Amino acid sequence: MNFREIVDSIAEACNWKVDEAEGSICIEVPTGSGRTQMVLITDDVDVAEQPIVRYWSVIGPSSGIEFKRCLEENAKLAYGAFALQDDQLVLMDTQLVQDADPMEVGASIGNLAAYADRYERDLFGVDKF
DSSP states (O other), X not given: OOHHHHHHHHHHHHTOEEEEETTEEEEEEEEETTEEEEEEEEEEEOTTOOEEEXXXXXXXXXXXXXXXXXXXXXXXOSSOEEEEETTEXXXXXXXXXXXXXXXXXXXXXXXXXXXXXXXXXXXXXOOOO
């Protein structure tokens, strides 16, 4: 099973909406209380030229963010880490494609969505992403 097939099977089992835009897989994950969070997956390679995927979810604009707090929170996160992507504060995680296990892929997507939604709500008080 290739990586996209893994993502599609997880999304179907979890009733997540999957779309594709600008070379990214976009997954809309319900996070409770009527909220959702978009997780994007893009292809990349690591330093050894091995194929990887990047999971990322936008939290909000990076302006006005206390980056020291983000770094402190990184030490507590079980999945992903705070990063900057095109002037946006995001949570990002990576995975080797060759090691893609459906359970790990599903856990990465679901947990990244839950954490990003929590920080979006706590830092910005909105449900935009």
